[in-house]
Amino acid sequence: xxxxxxxxxxxxxxxxxxxxxxxxxxxxxxxxxxxxxxxxxxxxxxxxxxxxxxxxxxxxxxxxxxxxxxxxxxxxxxxxxxxxxxxxxxxxxxxxxxxxxxxxxxxxxxxxxxxxxxxxxxxxxxxxxxxxxxxxxxxxxxxxxxxxxxxxxxxxxxxxxxxxxxxxxxxxxxxxxxxxxxxxxxxxxxxxxxxxxxxxxxxxxxxxxxxxxxxxxxxxxxxxxxxxxxxxx
Numbered sequence: 001x002x003x004x005x006x007x008x009x010x011x012x013x014x015x016x017x018x019x020x021x022x023x024x025x026x027x028x029x030x031x032x033x034x035x036x037x038x039x040x041x042x043x044x045x046x047x048x049x050x051x052x053x054x055x056x057x058x059x060x061x062x063x064x065x066x067x068x069x070x071x072x073x074x075x076x077x078x079x080x081x082x083x084x085x086x087x088x089x090x091x092x093x094x095x096x097x098x099x100x101x102x103x104x105x106x107x108x109x110x111x112x113x114x115x116x117x118x119x120x121x122x123x124x125x126x127x128x129x130x131x132x133x134x135x136x137x138x139x140x141x142x143x144x145x146x147x148x149x150x151x152x153x154x155x156x157x158x159x160x161x162x163x164x165x166x167x168x169x170x171x172x173x174x175x176x177x178x179x180x181x182x183x184x185x186x187x188x189x190x191x192x193x194x195x196x197x198x199x200x201x202x203x204x205x206x207x208x209x210x211x212x213x214x215x216x217x218x219x220x221x222x223x224x225x226x227x228x229x230x231x232x233x
Contacts, residue, residue: 058100065094066112072119077127079134084141086134086179086207088123093203095150095166097158113169120173134179141209143189144180145216146171149204150195163193170205180207189215 055063074091096112124131138144148167150158158166171183171191180187189210214222 061100062096062109062112065096066115068092068094069112069115069119072122075119075123077123077130079130081133081137084137084209086138088205090119090170090203090205092201094152094201095158095163095203097162098165099162113172116169117173117176120170120177120179124177124179131179138180138207143185143187143210143213143215144207145210146188146191147204147206147208148191148193149206150193151198151201151203152195153197153199153201157195157197160193160195163195164191167191167193167203167205170203185213189213190217192216 071092072090074089076087076089076091078087079085080087146167148163150163150166152158171180171188174180175183189212192215210216212219
């Protein structure tokens with residue numbers, strides 16, 4: 001008891017022990033990194049370990065599609081004055097399903113929309129003569145049917161509703177670049193979407209004069225719509 005007390009009260013020995021403990025603690029800190037107490041509290045406040053947030057599968061998919069859609073080297077624009085039809089071929093283009101878009105924040109979907117706008121702008125600038133001819137003659141054929149045919153090399157096809165929805169940013173880009181005045185029903189009667197698989201992927205959009213203001217919808221269907229009963233007040 002007396003000997004242990006003498007050692008414990010030796011100031012030089014205590015200083016060496018403290019210095020050694022300090023060195024050992026520094027080594028442990030370098031090798032293990034900052035530690036959080038097991039209780040989750042430090043200095044009276046709760047501490048949470050911050051883990052880097054991994055991008056979601058939807059975000060990763062959108063980035064891949066946006067990157068792919070930057071390649072517009074094989075895009076073509078043509079105009080048939082006889083039928084007053086505009087044809088856009090976007091070679092290699094990929095579409096993103098509506099389900100994926102719904103799982104993404106709007107800010108993250110902006111990259112995809114911006115890519116489409118720049119791609120349509122490039123198509124316009126490289127085909128100004130065709131663009132001008134279309135602009136001069138389009139008004140005599142409003143509204144238009146928009147045929148949207150998506151060829152994909154992926155293992156599964158989108159459903160046709162997803163194709164039409166995925167083409168909306170492209171239609172918006174065409175409005176921004178004045179290919180069409182607006183996407184209201186007086187200018188676009190209806191989109192008609194179709195998709196299938198083939199090795200050479202891409203998207204074909206054709207603006208074709210609609211036979212009637214309601215496109216290819218049967219007249220009897222329009223009559224049924226007009227006869228929808230009013231709800232009681």
